[in-house]
Amino acid sequence: MRIKLSIKNLTAALVLASCGNNTAQNLGENLSENSSYQETLLTQLIDAKPGDVITVPAGTYNFDRGLSLTVDGVTIRGAGMDKTVLSFKGQVSGAEGLLVTASNFTIEDIAFEDTIGDAIKVNEGDNIVFRNVRTEWTNGPDTKNGAYGLYPVQTTNVLIEGCVAIAAADAGIYVGQSKNVIVRNNRAEYNVAGIEIENTQGADVYNNIAVNNTGGILVFNMPNLTQYGGDVRVYDNEVYENNTKNFGHKGTPVASIPAGSGIVVNSHDKVEIFNNDIRDHKTANVIISSIFTSNYAEGGMEETFDPYPEQISLHSNRYTGGGNSPDGLDLKALKTAMFGLKGKFPDVLWDGYINEKLESAQICIQDDVEVLNADMPGGNKNPRVEGEPFACKLEPLPAITLASVE
């Protein structure tokens, strides 16, 4: 039985009794607000006006719920990715650390740790900059970690530079369904996918380091989405030793990536991969595949989707090692059967799916490497090393220009 009558009630009754302007003054104790930094930052984000720079001083701050920003033209700036740390270890609400639904957004010199879902998601927006941001799950690779570190999706004119992404259970740096993107000078490690460009039109990915992921750099095209990808250049990157066991969630596209994959192109058209250092990937330094290899149901695909990778160009890359211990029983057996116990896969692994409407696979390789056609369409019956079909050359893809890049 709750006691309803108190002085407070009486006051309220008095106010009500006036029946006029009801601006009750006495509202009892506040249920919600405490004086933590969480409240300060939440309030700053809610009160933000275009042009605001929200500075977060050095220190580690704890959050139990996700942050969100809906105002255009805001910059969030910390004191450095190792000095200003937002920790979400105790997060009980919100599907990401920070959700931004706004344009002209910059976030820099700050770290997001241990978010329950994605770390920083920007859903639709123009002119987005991530600079010197760290996203990390501090317990290292773990299936229980959040999916994405830096996650712009359906964005245009995006710059991701100087960032560090560690231990995401999907992709450390993920750019989805976006246009005109530069991803440079970042480091991605211990993620399932280090850097993933998906359904994106126009992206330059360069000067990045991808190491110790399951797959280093992925360029993927997926069905049923608002746009399909094209014109992606991956160059001047250092991609090595991405041999971490796949800890992605079964059912996600990256869960089908074999550990030890360097650069992977899946069902994507117009990808130019050049001048990269790619080394020591136990499965293959480069994998080119169709969505048929990643367990899709045909009935689950829009008819407009093109499942074949086309106009893929590899040139001027440097390859070292790798192919010696592929992931998964099928690939292991294939390697042993074809190359012997001590042998290795060639640098490029191709699943062998060809668009029958085209004259060639439209995969052009100028590098001095061999290609293993795994003959997936033929049920692996006739796997073979091929060179000739790939002796073609494609026009270079255009460079990306961004206003945010001087």
Added chain:
Amino acid sequence: MRILGCLAALFLATCGGQQLNPTFHADENPTALSAWGVVNVKDNELALGKDVLPYALNTPLFTDYAHKLRTIWMPKGMSAAYREGDVLEFPIGTIISKTFYYPVGSDGTVLKAKDSQPVTQNTGLNLTAHKLIETRLLVRREAGWEPLSYVWNADETDAKLTRIGAILKLTLKDIDTETDFNYVVPNINQCAGCHAPNNTTREISPIGPKPRHLNDDYVYAGGAMNQIDKLIQIGFLGETPKIRPRNAIWTDVSETVEARARAYLDANCTHCHNPVGPADTSGLHLNPENKSLPHLGICKNAVAAGGGTGGRKYDIMPGEPENSIMIYRMASRDPGKMMPELGRSLTDKEGVQLLEAWIAAMEPVCE
């Protein structure tokens, strides 16, 4: 104690049962809910202001088994325009309110229970038997809809404006179980998580008062009546076609499982999962107009679900709810995995059961 009670009664009595007139504040946001006069505490009841119309949705959004008192009010002489597949077009000055409350047990737990009786102009909500949590307003101003969120004080005398939201620790009591949960009052930015169903324009809008959600009876003070007819009768709505769309009542077992399931998805998912919504990034469109099987999730792989897949392959695996990502995410209570992402901490068990039945009845078609 008794004297105080008498005093209070005396003051209340001076009002002579007169109702409060709602007030449209065109610019400022009063810190007290009572300043709007839409719902007010009176005689240990939450009562409606003058000319405030309560309404219900055929199939509502699940919010941790909270009960919801929804109301519409507009200034005298104003009326909304009918829009077939969309929210009614409300005039400037409209105030829509939604009060979240629970039946309450003697030990302070909140109870999982059905609505006992609808609130009407004559009958308020008994506050001995119910606990008020928050009241959210959508106010139609010149520039557009403004969302405001008020949290009730412990004494339930008034509610105070909150902009940063709150997490309230509650315990839900079912027949034989008690479950602790975090009831989350959204911050102002999070309102857009559901109330901006177009993620490009990002205009805030009500999402409930669409013809298909309203098209059924409500038991008013004067008896049961179709809600759209009632809106017309009191002058809140202009002309409408005779035949109007109608969503199923998801708990009405006399309707088909298909109709009930689609109505449930419509109310719980469509504000994000539509072709221009924030979740169009997933390619999963659960709006009632969608007829594409892949976009409905049938045999469709997840795009960016992360742990939300639960290790399952397709959003909907026909015939196999236990292998469908949709069911996993509806059942999950992990904020990083669950769907909807906002607005619940508990699992809607009955909702999950309905969707399971829907998927179980589908012909297997995935390879």
